[in-house]
Amino acid sequence: MLNPLRLYYAQRIKNIFNHLHDFELKGDEVSMHDLRVEMKKFSALIRFLRTVYPKQKLKKAAHYINSVFHESGDIREFQILHQWLLKNEYKGLESNYFPESKLKEMSKDFQLKSKKYRREFKETMDDINKFIEATNHILVEQYLVEVHARIEKLTSNHAETEYWHELRKYIKQWLYANNWVDSSKNKHRDDLPYYNKLQECIGLWHDAEVIKEMLLSKQIKFSVDIEIQKEFTSACAKLNRSIRYRERQIGKLLSAVEAN
Numbered sequence: 503m504l505n506p507l508r509l510y511y512a513q514r515i516k517n518i519f520n521h522l523h524d525f526e527l528k529g530d531e532v533s534m535h536d537l538r539v540e541m542k543k544f545s546a547l548i549r550f551l552r553t554v555y556p557k558q559k560l561k562k563a564a565h566y567i568n569s570v571f572h573e574s575g576d577i578r579e580f581q582i583l584h585q586w587l588l589k590n591e592y593k594g595l596e597s598n599y600f601p602e603s604k605l606k607e608m609s610k611d612f613q614l615k616s617k618k619y620r621r622e623f624k625e626t627m628d629d630i631n632k633f634i635e636a637t638n639h640i641l642v643e644q645y646l647v648e649v650h651a652r653i654e655k656l657t658s659n660h661a662e663t664e665y666w667h668e669l670r671k672y673i674k675q676w677l678y679a680n681n682w683v684d685s686s687k688n689k690h691r692d693d694l695p696y697y698n699k700l701q702e703c704i705g706l707w708h709d710a711e712v713i714k715e716m717l718l719s720k721q722i723k724f725s726v727d728i729e730i731q732k733e734f735t736s737a738c739a740k741l742n743r744s745i746r747y748r749e750r751q752i753g754k755l756l757s758a759v760e761a762n
Contacts, residue, residue: 514547517536521533521537522619529606529609545571546674546679563630577612580600594729643683646676646680646683646690650676653673657756666704667704673697714745
């Protein structure tokens with residue numbers, strides 16, 4: 503029988519290079535989002551392997567993937583904010599503080615590094631491959647159970663907002679890890695829809711928080727332009743409403759776990 507972990511790893515390699523190539527050509531939001539999703543999945547594999555093998559042996563690979571992920575994160579956050587401003591027609595905020603030219607500049611810088619990234623990704627993947635090949639499937643099954651237990655502990659305690667981002671990381675890790683084992687080996691597979699919905703809600707809440715933080719970092723409220731100030735006040739109010747709505751959504755989902 504084919505090894506699900508090896509198949510999953512091989513697909514990640516293929517997808518990372520494809521999306522990196524797409525972003526090199528287009529520099530668009532879709533290819534950046536897809537590249538970051540693949541890097542998250544790759545990082546999840548490394549996180550698992552570091553529970554099996556000495557962490558020091560995987561330190562270089564983990565550091566490299568994280569550094570590229572964080573660099574791409576600056577672009578992704580700007581993309582999310584820029585798209586939100588355009589969608590809500592805050593043209594003054596967009597053109598004066600978060601112009602498309604800045605986004606293009608950031609994307610261009612990342613594109614110019616793509617050849618270097620391809621070379622370093624290949625080296626990292628070659629290093630990781632030997633660990634993937636040597637890993638017994640039973641260790642993956644045990645890990646899946648352990649991560650699920652951590653998630654249950656957090657959700658049963660109705661995690662406070664300060665723990666939501668951590669909770670989402672565990673959920674994403676578990677969702678990814680479900681693909682590393684045969685489906686018949688996962689007794690918690692019925693939880694997939696619920697945890698996927700919960701992590702999506704936390705993700706939307708986090709996006710709104712990030713947008714708000716980026717707006718506040720510019721000290722826009724001190725602008726002498728009255729129209730800019732009006733847009734800023736309106737934007738903050740809209741974000742606060744969105745954040746409160748997402749918090750209620752997440753609270754209900756967490757309460758549903760407690761009720762069961």
